[in-house]
Amino acid sequence: xxxxxxxxxxxxxxxxxxxxxxxxxxxxxxxxxxxxxxxxxxxxxxxxxxxxxxxxxxxxxxxxxxxxxxxxxxxxxxxxxxxxxxxxxxxxxxxxxxxxxxxxxxxxxxxxxxxxxxxxxxxxxxxxxxxxxxxxxxxxxxxxxxxxxxxxxxxxxxxxxxxxxxxxxxxxxxxxxxxxxxxxxxxxxxxxxxxxxxxxxxxxxxxxxxxxxxxxxxxxxxxxxxxxxxxxxxxxxxxxxxxxxxxxxxxxxxxxxxxxxxxxxxxxxxxxxxxxxxxxxxxxxxxxxxxxxxxxxxxxxxxxxxxxxxxxxxxxxxxxxxxxxxxxxxxxxxxxxxxxxxxxxxxxxxxxxxxxxxxxxxxxxxxxxxxxxxxxxxxxxxxxxxxxxxxxxxxxxxxxxxxxxxxxxxxxxxxxxxx
Amino acid sequence: xxxxxxxxxxxxxxxxxxxxxxxxxxxxxxxxxxxxxxxxxxxxxxxxxxxxxxxxxxxxxxxxxxxxxxxxxxxxxxxxxxxxxxxxxxxxxxxxxxxxxxxxxxxxxxxxxxxxxxxxxxxxxxxxxxxxxxxxxxxxxxxxxxxxxxxxxxxxxxxxxxxxxxxxxxxxxxxxxxxxxxxxxxxxxxxxxxxxxxxxxxxxxxxxxxxxxxxxxxxxxxxxxxxxxxxxxxxxxxxxxxxxxxxxxxxxxxxxxxxxxxxxxxxxxxxxxxxxxxxxxxxxxxxxxxxxxxxxxxxxxxxxxxxxxxxxxxxxxxxxxxxxxxxxxxxxxxxxxxxxxxxxxxxxxxxxxxxxxxxxxxxxxxxxxxxxxxxxxxxxxxxxxxxxxxxxxxxxxxxxxxxxxxxxxxxxxxxxxxx
Numbered sequence: 159x160x161x162x163x164x165x166x167x168x169x170x171x172x173x174x175x176x177x178x179x180x181x182x183x184x185x186x187x188x189x190x191x192x193x194x195x196x197x198x199x200x201x202x203x204x205x206x207x208x209x210x211x212x213x214x215x216x217x218x219x220x221x222x223x224x225x226x227x228x229x230x231x232x233x234x235x236x237x238x239x240x241x242x243x244x245x246x247x248x249x250x251x252x253x254x255x256x257x258x259x260x261x262x263x264x265x266x267x268x269x270x271x272x273x274x275x276x277x278x279x280x281x282x283x284x285x286x287x288x289x290x291x292x293x294x295x296x297x298x299x300x301x302x303x304x305x306x307x308x309x310x311x312x313x314x315x316x317x318x319x320x321x322x323x324x325x326x327x328x329x330x331x332x333x334x335x336x337x338x339x340x341x342x343x344x345x346x347x348x349x350x351x352x353x354x355x356x357x358x359x360x361x362x363x364x365x366x367x368x369x370x371x372x373x374x375x376x377x378x379x380x381x382x383x384x385x386x387x388x389x390x391x392x393x394x395x396x397x398x399x400x401x402x403x404x405x406x407x408x409x410x411x412x413x414x415x416x417x418x419x420x421x422x423x424x425x426x427x428x429x430x431x432x433x434x435x436x437x438x439x440x441x442x443x444x445x446x447x448x449x450x451x452x453x454x455x456x457x458x459x460x461x462x463x464x465x466x467x468x469x470x471x472x473x474x475x476x477x478x479x480x481x482x483x484x485x486x487x488x489x490x491x492x493x494x495x496x497x498x499x500x501x502x503x504x505x506x507x508x509x510x511x512x513x514x515x516x517x518x519x520x521x522x523x524x525x526x527x528x529x530x531x532x533x534x535x536x537x538x539x540x541x542x543x544x545x546x547x548x549x550x551x552x553x554x555x556x557x558x559x560x561x562x563x564x565x566x567x568x569x570x571x572x573x574x575x576x577x
Numbered sequence: 578x579x580x581x582x583x584x585x586x587x588x589x590x591x592x593x594x595x596x597x598x599x600x601x602x603x604x605x606x607x608x609x610x611x612x613x614x615x616x617x618x619x620x621x622x623x624x625x626x627x628x629x630x631x632x633x634x635x636x637x638x639x640x641x642x643x644x645x646x647x648x649x650x651x652x653x654x655x656x657x658x659x660x661x662x663x664x665x666x667x668x669x670x671x672x673x674x675x676x677x678x679x680x681x682x683x684x685x686x687x688x689x690x691x692x693x694x695x696x697x698x699x700x701x702x703x704x705x706x707x708x709x710x711x712x713x714x715x716x717x718x719x720x721x722x723x724x725x726x727x728x729x730x731x732x733x734x735x736x737x738x739x740x741x742x743x744x745x746x747x748x749x750x751x752x753x754x755x756x757x758x759x760x761x762x763x764x765x766x767x768x769x770x771x772x773x774x775x776x777x778x779x780x781x782x783x784x785x786x787x788x789x790x791x792x793x794x795x796x797x798x799x800x801x802x803x804x805x806x807x808x809x810x811x812x813x814x815x816x817x818x819x820x821x822x823x824x825x826x827x828x829x830x831x832x833x834x835x836x837x838x839x840x841x842x843x844x845x846x847x848x849x850x851x852x853x854x855x856x857x858x859x860x861x862x863x864x865x866x867x868x869x870x871x872x873x874x875x876x877x878x879x880x881x882x883x884x885x886x887x888x889x890x891x892x893x894x895x896x897x898x899x900x901x902x903x904x905x906x907x908x909x910x911x912x913x914x915x916x917x918x919x920x921x922x923x924x925x926x927x928x929x930x931x932x933x934x935x936x937x938x939x940x941x942x943x944x945x946x947x948x949x950x951x952x953x954x955x956x957x958x959x960x961x962x963x964x965x966x967x968x969x970x971x972x973x974x975x976x977x978x979x980x981x982x983x984x985x986x987x988x989x990x991x992x993x994x995x996x
Contacts, residue, residue: 214835218784219686220814222662224654226677229818231692232811235643243641251757251806252721254673258645259810267638273650299892299937302671302923338670365637387670389808391678392651395639399648416633473718504721506925518718 234259237326241265242309243396244330247459247477253304253504253512255333257389262396263309263331265366269416273400276363278384282421285350292400296386298340298348303383303406304511306479308332308452310409310436310556316543317552319576325462328562328574329455332479334512335397337404338387343379346422355422359429360403363418370412371426372405373448381406381510384417406510407481408450409556411436441551452481454540455559456488456515456532467570469523474501477512480534484508487533488515494527494563494577495542501530509535526566527575543576653678656745660684661728662815663749666878666896672723672923672931674752676808681815682728682750684785688835692819695782697803701840704769711819715805717759717767722802722825723930725898727751727871729828729855729975735962736971738995744881747981747993748874751898753931754816756823757806762798765841774841778848779822782837789831789855790845791824792867800825803836825929826900827869828975830855860970871900873959874978875907875934875951886989888942893920896931899953903927906952907934913946913982913996914961920949928954945985946994962995 234250236243242263245255262268273292281287312331315323346355361369372378383404386393393399398415405413411431426432426448438446456478461467474492478485484507489498501515515530531540541549543560550557565575653669655662655678662681664674681687692711700706731750734742765774780788791797802823805812812818817834824832830850845851845867856864875897880886893911897904903926908917920934934949950959960968962979969976984994 214688214690214782215784215786217688219683219688221686222655222657222660222681222683222815224657224662226655226679226681226813226815228676229690229692229811229814231819234810236641236645238641238643241641243643250809251719252755252809254755254809256676256808256810257647260645262641262645264638264641267640269633269636269638271633271648273648297890297892300670300894300935302933336671336673363633365634367634389675390669390671390673391653391675392648394645395648396641396645400650471716473716475719506927508925514721516719 236261237330241267242331244326245333247325247330247457248462248465250459253334253477253514254389255335255512257335257391257394257397260333260335260388260394260397261307261309261331263311263410264364264396264415265368266364268395269364270395271363271400271416276400276418278401278417279419280345280349280422281419282359282423283352283355284346284422285352286348288349292386295340295345295384295401298344300338300340301383302336302338302387304334304336304508305404305406306332306334306510306512307410307413308479308481310411310452313455313558314555316558316560316562316576317554321574322463323574324464325457325459328463329457331410332512334479335388336390337383337385339383339385339404342382342384342403345384345420351422354424357423357426359419359421359423359427360412360414360417361419361421362398362414363416368411368414368431369427369429370414370431371429371448372403372412373426373450378405405450407452409436409452412450436556438550438556439553441553449557452479453557453559454478454480454482454485454532454534454538456530456540457562458490458528458530458564461528461566461572462564463572463574465572467521467566467572469521469570472519472521474517474519474528476515476530478503478515478530478532479510479512480532480536480538481510482534482536482538483510484535485513485532486535488513489531490515490517491529492519492526495529495561498531521566523568525568527563527577528566529561529563531561655680656749660686661750663745664752666744666749666876667881667884669878672753672896672933673808674754674931676754676810676813676816679752679754679807679813679816680726680728680750682730682829683783683815683834684787685783687814688783689814690782690819690835695819695837697820697836698838699764699768699841700838701778701842702771702774703765703841704771705767707768711805714759714764714803714820717763719757719759720802721755721757721806723753723755723927724823724825725751725753725929725931726829726832727898727900729830729871732874732977733974735977735979735981735995736973740993741882742993743883744876744878747882748876750829751931753898754807755809756802756804758802758804758823761801761803761822764803764839770841773843776842776845778838778840778842778846779831779833779836780838780840781817781833782835787830787833787850788846788848789833789850790848790867791822791831792845792869797824824869826871828855828871831869855975857969857975858972860972868976871898872976872978873897873899873901873904873951873953873957875949875959876981877909877947877949877983880947880985880991881983882991882993884991886940886985886991888940888989891938891940893936893938893947895934895949897922897934897949897951898929898931899951899957900929901953901955901957902929903954904932904951905954907932908950909934909936910948911938911945914948914980917950940985942987944987946982946996947985948980948982950980
């Protein structure tokens with residue numbers, strides 16, 4: 159830590175839960191601690207704290223517990239709306255989303271399903287219609303993979319330039335988990351799928367009975383899974399317990415949760431969820447249907463909306479992902495897009511998975527606009543908002559992936575802006 | 578699903594929470610359901626269930642919640658002892674261990690630490706002794722990586738051939754998480770570490786004030802981290818909240834939790850934790866000190882101890898890991914070690930991380946002994962128990978990594994055996 163960054167700390171309180179130490183107190187504290195470094199009893203006492211802290215080394219700790227909980231000092235939560243809740247992207251680290259903070263989106267609430275009563279029906283254009291219990295599905299050969307999910311309505315505020323929002327409010331309808339289940343293709347082989355079957359209806363067992371038509375492309379047959387596991391344990395109720403469809407890279411709602419039925423057919427089933435909703439209204443008034451893949455997107459999560467910076471060193475951090483494959487490059491601009499520099503991406507970079515990027519930055523206290531943009535391994539570059547609107551117009555509610563701009567004012571306050 | 582595997586299901590109840598359907602009921606159920614496949618109201622009703630199941634499609638579900646919980650139908654837990662708890666390996670999927678089920682090991686309980694009061698002192702052979710708050714550490718450049726942790730006493734029952742145990746009881750003191758923090762080397766550079774500093778004392782802020790000597794090898798300087806994050810959120814209290822040392826591949830206890838002090842020196846500090854305990858007593862009576870790396874180990878988690886099999890198809894599953902690097906090969910034997918076949922390993926295979934392996938198997942109902950063995954990318958092959966004991970004798974309590982053998986009796990009961 160250079161003297162300069164120490165000076166930064168002197169005035170740093172960004173998201174700080176603690177009174178920051180003054181530089182001289184650092185050294186004073188350091189010096190006095192040197193003298194007593196062999197003793198633990200006084201450790202942690204420092205002049206700038208009014209009350210002497212409790213010394214945890216003097217109190218026997220808590221015994222082991224069958225099921226752990228987070229520290230009471232950690233209270234990050236999803237932001238709850240009528241039928242959804244958002245992941246606190248600004249608070250998270252790495253690429254895994256804790257299951258308890260995975261975003262939710264449902265159309266008539268989260269059903270309470272007894273897994274011993276739940277069944278999955280596979281019928282339609284198959285030679286062997288079948289019903290499976292959850293336990294029977296768990297006995298098939300299994301696979302696990304990391305994948306992001308994103309609601310197609312994520313970032314929708316970008317379309318109408320909503321003001322003064324946090325990254326969680328703007329982009330929090332995406333999360334990443336390690337999913338476990340069986341390959342859809344295994345299940346379709348078991349049911350002896352017919353050659354003419356090119357589409358599949360997937361229906362949920364919730365009170366909305368949400369159903370979507372899935373094109374049985376090679377990509378889907380290679381990657382689709384019927385999942386019962388999430389981050390090492392069973393699916394969480396909000397993510398489809400006991401069974402969900404996983405279509406890596408496709409918009410969230412087609413990854414049907416509480417999955418109870420798969421019907422094979424030779425044409426799309428045209429459910430209300432792909433006609434009355436979840437279509438993209440183009441500038442010419444036509445609705446674009448089955449826009450399933452989530453295109454490449456990135457967003458800086460720290461610093462982000464409503465945070466407060468002080469001048470000095472900051473590590474810019476964020477997430478990038480693409481429904482088409484791997485993230486190839488993430489670039490960050492700290493001058494409103496005039497220049498871009500490559501960010502460091504967290505390895506391993508996995509396909510169709512959140513990828514964390516990081517870039518060291520020193521904020522000089524002047525007004526700044528910071529942005530990120532990513533390129534996936536198909537060569538697709540995340541568009542600016544203007545470029546996106548030139549093609550898509552502003553009638554859409556879904557699939558917004560324009561570059562996110564954060565403005566840092568001279569007062570250090572971060573706000574979302576559009577340019 | 579072939580008729581044959583359906584026949585298996587007929588009699589399958591391994592870990593089954595549900596009454597299994599009889600084959601003819603399958604088809605009857607299938608047939609009746611075909612007739613009503615367009616209707617959801619009767620869905621899930623099937624002749625073989627006494628009570629008509631509640632139909633979740635008729636009941637509005639639960640509203641979004643700020644912080645999720647697992648389904649009430651999922652009750653897997655850690656097994657709790659005086660000062661430790663074990664991960665239910667037989668119940669988990671993929672490679673990530675849910676933080677709530679990560680194993681625990683502590684020497685005077687889990688301290689309750691207020692992060693705003695916690696400090697990390699770096700002193701000794703440094704030119705700039707320093708004290709850091711947690712928030713200050715979070716402002717450094719950060720890194721995240723997946724890594725397993727394993728208590729050096731994991732699998733210790735193998736030394737004395739303890740009988741009739743589950744995989745959780747035998748091997749549950751290991752878990753894998755995505756860890757986030759700052760590189761130890763970054764911190765040591767900030768404190769201006771002196772050239773003579775070749776060892777580091779790491780001390781915890783728990784009531785045991787556990788302290789270990791860490792050799793500052795290139796491997797340690799390249800990989801060691803001071804962590805504040807686990808699986809996307811803050812460290813759990815049992816894993817060292819708010820700060821822990823992470824030394825990927827090294828025995829659990831040296832990954833000091835509740836980290837409050839790092840003292841640089843030029844020799845080992847010879848704490849009681851590396852003299853009175855955590856040493857390996859060799860056949861000649863000498864104690865082997867600083868045996869830090871956890872050698873390659875694998876274990877079949879399903880089927881495993883105290884489970885009950887029925888004849889037919891089973892996917893053999895397990896975990897392999899090495900403190901030396903990546904798992905290169907996992908082999909499984911279903912004939913007591915006479916022949917071995919390569920298992921499929923879950924990609925991506927990451928260094929010093931649990932690696933899940935899978936192998937399809939049809940149990941014919943005859944007595945069988947199943948085993949797994951792994952080879953890491955250094956070429957090291959996991960030893961048989963006999964080979965391990967030939968070198969190590971039986972005075973050790975730690976670092977047992979002999980091949981685990983599971984015996985499946987004609988009655989389908991699985992027991993741990995030694996051969």
